[in-house]
Each structure stands twice: as structure tokens, then as C-alpha cells.
Amino acid sequence: MRQAGRYLPEYREIRERVGGFLDVCYTPELAAEVTLQPIRRYGFDAAILFSDILLVPHALGREVEFRTEVGPVLEPLREDGVAKLSQDGIEERLEAVYAAARVVKRELPSEVALIGFAGAPWTVAAYMIEGRGGTDFANVIRWAWQAPASFGVLIDILTGATVRHLSAQIFAGAEAVQLFDSWAGIAAEPLFRYWCLDPAREIVARLNDLHPGVPVIGFPRAAGANLIAYARETGIACLGLDTSVPLDWAARELQPYVAVQGSLDPILLAAGGAALQVEARRICAELAGGPHVFNLGHGIRKETPPEHVQQLLEAVRGDSSSRLEV
Amino acid sequence: MRQAGRYLPEYREIRERVGGFLDVCYTPELAAEVTLQPIRRYGFDAAILFSDILLVPHALGREVEFRTEVGPVLEPLREDGVAKLSQDGIEERLEAVYAAARVVKRELPSEVALIGFAGAPWTVAAYMIEGRGGTDFANVIRWAWQAPASFGVLIDILTGATVRHLSAQIFAGAEAVQLFDSWAGIAAEPLFRYWCLDPAREIVARLNDLHPGVPVIGFPRAAGANLIAYARETGIACLGLDTSVPLDWAARELQPYVAVQGSLDPILLAAGGAALQVEARRICAELAGGPHVFNLGHGIRKETPPEHVQQLLEAVRGDSSSRLEV
Numbered sequence: 001m002r003q004a005g006r007y008l009p010e011y012r013e014i015r016e017r018v019g020g021f022l023d024v025c026y027t028p029e030l031a032a033e034v035t036l037q038p039i040r041r042y043g044f045d046a047a048i049l050f051s052d053i054l055l056v057p058h059a060l061g062r063e064v065e066f067r068t069e070v071g072p073v074l075e076p077l078r079e080d081g082v083a084k085l086s087q088d089g090i091e092e093r094l095e096a097v098y099a100a101a102r103v104v105k106r107e108l109p110s111e112v113a114l115i116g117f118a119g120a121p122w123t124v125a126a127y128m129i130e131g132r133g134g135t136d137f138a139n140v141i142r143w144a145w146q147a148p149a150s151f152g153v154l155i156d157i158l159t160g161a162t163v164r165h166l167s168a169q170i171f172a173g174a175e176a177v178q179l180f181d182s183w184a185g186i187a188a189e190p191l192f193r194y195w196c197l198d199p200a201r202e203i204v205a206r207l208n209d210l211h212p213g214v215p216v217i218g219f220p221r222a223a224g225a226n227l228i229a230y231a232r233e234t235g236i237a238c239l240g241l242d243t244s245v246p247l248d249w250a251a252r253e254l255q256p257y258v259a260v261q262g263s264l265d266p267i268l269l270a271a272g273g274a275a276l277q278v279e280a281r282r283i284c285a286e287l288a289g290g291p292h293v294f295n296l297g298h299g300i301r302k303e304t305p306p307e308h309v310q311q312l313l314e315a316v317r318g319d320s321s322s323r324l325e326v
Numbered sequence: 327m328r329q330a331g332r333y334l335p336e337y338r339e340i341r342e343r344v345g346g347f348l349d350v351c352y353t354p355e356l357a358a359e360v361t362l363q364p365i366r367r368y369g370f371d372a373a374i375l376f377s378d379i380l381l382v383p384h385a386l387g388r389e390v391e392f393r394t395e396v397g398p399v400l401e402p403l404r405e406d407g408v409a410k411l412s413q414d415g416i417e418e419r420l421e422a423v424y425a426a427a428r429v430v431k432r433e434l435p436s437e438v439a440l441i442g443f444a445g446a447p448w449t450v451a452a453y454m455i456e457g458r459g460g461t462d463f464a465n466v467i468r469w470a471w472q473a474p475a476s477f478g479v480l481i482d483i484l485t486g487a488t489v490r491h492l493s494a495q496i497f498a499g500a501e502a503v504q505l506f507d508s509w510a511g512i513a514a515e516p517l518f519r520y521w522c523l524d525p526a527r528e529i530v531a532r533l534n535d536l537h538p539g540v541p542v543i544g545f546p547r548a549a550g551a552n553l554i555a556y557a558r559e560t561g562i563a564c565l566g567l568d569t570s571v572p573l574d575w576a577a578r579e580l581q582p583y584v585a586v587q588g589s590l591d592p593i594l595l596a597a598g599g600a601a602l603q604v605e606a607r608r609i610c611a612e613l614a615g616g617p618h619v620f621n622l623g624h625g626i627r628k629e630t631p632p633e634h635v636q637q638l639l640e641a642v643r644g645d646s647s648s649r650l651e652v
Binding site: 148225228247265 | 513549552553555579591599608623
């Protein structure tokens with residue numbers, strides 16, 4: 001999950017000075033600085049490159065805008081727009097991301113890993129087609145059911161672009177990469193299989209060919225029991241768990257196949273108190289029988305008091321079984 | 327799932343004449359008429375009483391309003407409001423619902439079952455605390471983590487009210503009742519266990535005592551792998567599956583314990599075409615090894631062409647393994 005953000009005063013200071021969210025993403029020194037802020041403050045075991053999953057559709061030629069209090073707004077993609085998407089030169093258009101990764105890599109202590117990321121094709125397609133978050137996703141789902149041929153072309157383009165973008169982040173210094181399929185949970189079972197599982201398998205296979213030994217972390221949020229197939233059939237090294245996943249089930253069904261990452265409720269982190277300590281220790285204990293990377297089950301919330309993150313870190317580090325294993 | 331609604335011209339005609347959604351719910355002749363409309367049109371094997379899960383908080387003394395294009399709006403409940411909730415006389419305040427059930431029961435062909443329903447305590451609490459749908463539910467989740475004692479009082483009140491409301495529907499003629507936990511998927515694992523699973527177990531136990539042999543259907547939407555515990559630990563007779571549930575997994579992990587109901591994507595029903603037939607037959611085939619009630623995986627959409635429902639019914643009835651088994 002993104003570690004930097006509006007919950008940190010040092011991040012808000014940069015945003016107030018610079019303005020736009022995309023300006024931070026596209027200015028290597030700023031993206032690197034913002035990536036390093038939570039590492040300096042907390043000493044996490046790994047740094048997540050500060051960026052956004054919508055940089056890929058932007059690089060493919062779509063309009064993307066981040067509006068305050070609204071979030072991302074894209075020009076909605078229609079079927080006749082697919083043929084105009086171009087992967088040509090996307091690495092050049094996203095060069096600022098890789099430049100940021102190189103700066104971070106140079107400044108990070110050697111024992112701190114750098115994690116790159118991208119959105120999974122289904123989730124990026126959902127944003128491209130809906131034009132924003134917070135909808136019921138009927139447009140992307142209808143397209144996927146009604147016109148699988150053109151939808152498949154779109155997913156293929158996004159799969160290729162995702163491999164290129166993640167590969168370039170690895171060349172720039174990322175030691176692991178994460179694939180965020182934030183809207184996996186809206187896909188009915190056949191859509192999940194075709195448009196979440198199969199592309200993930202292809203992305204992992206191609207990255208493993210290009211970069212043997214670099215782990216790929218998958219995070220198909222709200223995928224429920226589809227996590228079993230995702231863990232066993234995609235070749236991912238590590239599976240992100242959202243807050244709803246029952247951990248005894250994850251220990252039994254998932255950890256024999258992959259490392260797992262998760263799954264503290266970010267609302268509990270913002271709330272703090274005794275329940276936070278209890279829940280952090282419960283997560284560590286339930287997943288102690290297999291490889292586990294402690295993480296949140298969804299993104300950190302802007303109202304989170306920074307001292308709660310420190311308290312969480314102390315609770316987790318008091319539990320030696322759950323150090324970062326990437 | 328609700329069978330009537332804006333997709334039917336005969337329903338729209340009544341709404342245009344009567345006005346408010348709640349007016350239909352609280353006028354027995356209208357609620358009964360609207361319940362019977364889809365049965366007359368399609369000859370379903372069971373009728374779902376036309377009503378709403380927010381009638382229970384309304385009967386407990388909360389303001390509830392249905393706004394066109396916005397949906398339900400409630401006066402948000404705060405901790406100091408819990409003590410003022412009163413179950414006294416809720417059966418009197420909801421008498422119109424039971425009167426509607428009696429009218430429907432009298433007019434339904436004897437071979438057509440009548441299904442009553444209520445919202446599960448967690449989902450009703452979520453609406454009461456947030457004041458509307460479409461939020462990120464941070465208020466209800468924070469309250470559940472931070473103040474489990476007062477949250478538990480609220481859930482207990484809703485559990486009691488739900489039992490009373492479902493029991494009264496059964497006395498009025500309902501032959502099965504369904505418990506809708508539409509927001510089960512937002513609950514982190516411990517919250518799911520305390521506030522979805524435990525109340526469901528209590529509701530089922532109390533209804534089974536009062537009405538032996540009347541099946542209780544549970545629908546914890548987006549509960550993912552938590553469906554295993556829900557199927558095996560609550561005592562429900564039938565489990566509703568949302569669109570995301572992998573059906574081979576449901577056949578293996580759930581059907582040995584409970585009947586299952588589901589799980590066609592309502593967006594596919596609205597879209598229609600060959601994919602609808604293929605998917606309906608796939609669902610029937612995957613679940614043919616155990617008890618299965620064909621249903622949607624979420625509510626029917628207002629843009630659904632009524633003839634698609636007819637086509638779906640023909641596709642499902644062509645498959646003799648999946649007749650209604652309630």
C-alpha cells in the first residue's frame with residue numbers, strides 16, 4: 001500500500017508547495033522525496049515508490065486528471081477508442097517514474113527494499129471505461145460480457161503496457177513489484193478468470209522471464225475465494241490480503257503456496273487504541289505458520305494520526321515472526 | 327433479490343400514480359400488488375414480498391426517507407442515540423408489511439412460495455450510522471472497532487427487532503425468510519465474526535425455535551471465504567451467493583452444508599444476448615451436484631429489458647436440475 005500521503009505533514013507541505021498530484025508523480029526529485037519521507041520517519045523494511053496506477057493509461061494517450069476531493073477523472077474510453085491506444089514509447093513517457101526509482105534506490109539504506117507497482121489490467125480498464133471511481137462499474141462489466149473480443153484487445157494492450165512499466169521499474173532499481181487489482185471484487189466469476197487471473201499469469205510469466213528472482217506481489221482486492229486460484233495459478237510470489245480475508249483460511253489455503261501480505265483494517269489504524277495492538281498481534285499470530293509480510297488491507301487513510309503508525313510498527317516488531325520477508 | 331422494480335412498466339405505473347417508495351411499502355394493497363406483478367408476468371416459483379430493509383430502523387424511531395436518484399437517506403445515528411431506540415410496538419408499526427403478506431398469500435397460487443425478508447443487523451446498522459449508501463462506511467467500521475460495547479447494544483436491538491419482524495412475516499404467511507447482509511464485505515474478519523456471523527446464528531436459532539421447518543436464507547454479500555463459516559456455523563438452510571463466488575468452490579465447500587442461491591450477474595441480465603444463456607446454463611451445471619435455487623447475485627437493475635427475464639427463465643427451466651427447492 002502507498003506509505004506516503006496526506007496523513008504526513010511533510011507530504012502535505014510538498015503538495016501545498018507543488019500543487020498537483022500528477023506534478024509530484026512526474027517530477028523525479030519530488031516523487032523520490034515523497035517516497036523516502038515515510039522511510040525516514042518510520043524506518044520501514046521496504047519503500048513503495050510514490051506513483052499512481054493511472055500513469056499507464058495516461059502514457060497510452062488518455063486524459064487523466066486528479067481533482068481535489070473528487071479523485072481521478074479520465075475521459076471515458078469507448079469501444080472505438082481502443083484502436084487509438086498506443087504503447088509506442090510508453091517507457092519514454094513514464095521515464096520520470098524510473099528516474100524517481102533510481103533516485104530512491106541511491107538514497108535508500110541498502111537493507112531497505114524498493115517496491116515498484118502498477119495497476120492490473122482489469123482495474124485500469126475499469127477506471128478508463130468508467131472515467132472515475134465510485135461508480136457501480138456497470139459500463140466496464142457490460143462491455144466485458146457483451147464484447148469480449150474488443151475488451152480482450154484492451155486487456156492485451158494493458159497487459160503489455162503493464163509488463164513494460166513494471167520491467168522498467170525493476171531495471172531502475174525496484175527489487176519487487178506489486179500488481180494492484182483493486183476492483184477484482186466486482187468481476188463475476190467468469191470475468192475474474194478471463195480478465196484478472198489470466199492477465200496476472202501472463203504478466204508474472206513475462207516478468208519472471210525478464211527478471212528471474214524478482215518477486216511479483218498480487219493484490220486482487222475483494223476477490224474472496226478466487227484468491228485460491230490466484231495464489232496457485234498465476235505464479236505470483238506473494239498475495240496481498242484485504243481486510244475481509246479470514247486468516248485461518250489464508251493460513252490453510254494460501255500460505256502453503258505463496259507468501260501473504262496484509263491485512264490490517266486502515267480504519268482501525270486511524271482509530272488507534274487497544275484494539276489496534278490486539279488486532280496487529282492477532283494478524284501476526286494467525287499467519288506465523290508461513291511467510292507473512294505485515295501490511296494494511298487497503299490504503300492508509302488521510303485522517304490517520306502519524307503516531308498510530310509508529311505504535312503499529314512497535315506492536316508488529318515486538319512480534320519477531322513477522323519481519324518483512326521480501 | 328427483489329423481483330419487482332423500475333424495470334417493469336406496471337411497477338413504474340404504480341409509482342407514478344402513488345409517488346413515494348415508502349408509500350408503496352406501507353400500503354398493504356399496493357405492496358401486495360407490486361409483489362404479485364412479476365409473478366403474474368413470469369410465473370416465478372416464489373414471490374418476494376415487496377418491502378425494504380430500512381423499515382426496521384424506521385419502526386425503531388429513526389427518520390428514513392427515499393429520495394429519487396439518491397436512494398435512502400437516514401438521520402445518522404450517533405452513540406447517544408442508541409438508548410433512545412425502542413422496540414416497543416414495532417410489530418404494530420410494521421403491521422402494513424404483514425397485512426401485505428396476508429394479501430399476497432391469499433392471492434398467490436398455492437404452489438408459489440412467499441419469501442419474507444429483513445436486513446441483517448450489521449447492514450442495517452451501517453445504513454443507520456452512515457445515513458446513506460455509497461460512503462466508505464468509515465463511521466460504522468470505526469464505531470465497531472472503537473466502542474464494541476455500545477455497538478453491541480445497537481446490534482442486539484437490531485437482532486431482536488429482526489427476529490420480531492421476520493417472525494411476524496412468517497405468521498402472516500411467509501414460507502421462508504431471507505436475511506440480507508448487503509455490506510458484510512466491508513467488515514474486517516473480527517468484525518464479520520462478531521457483527522455478521524454471531525447475530526445471524528442468533529436470529530436463525532430464535533426463528534427455528536419459533537417456526538420449526540421454516541428455512542432461513544442468508545445473503546452475506548461479498549463475504550468471500552467467510553461464507554464457509556456462515557454456511558457451517560449459523561444454522562441457515564440456504565446461502566445466497568454474490569456474483570464473485572467461484573462455483574466449483576461453492577459446490578465443494580458450501581453445498582455439502584447448505585442449499586445455495588445465486589448467482590447471475592444482474593449486469594449480464596440487463597445486457598442479454600448469447601452470453602446470458604451460456605452463463606445461466608454454466609451456473610446451473612456447476613451447482614447441479616447439490617441443492618440450488620437459481621437467482622441473481624445482486625438486485626435486478628432498472629435498465630433491464632423485461633424480455634431478458636423471460637429469456638433467462640426459459641434458459642433455466644430448460645435445465646431441470648435447478649428448479650426452486652425452497
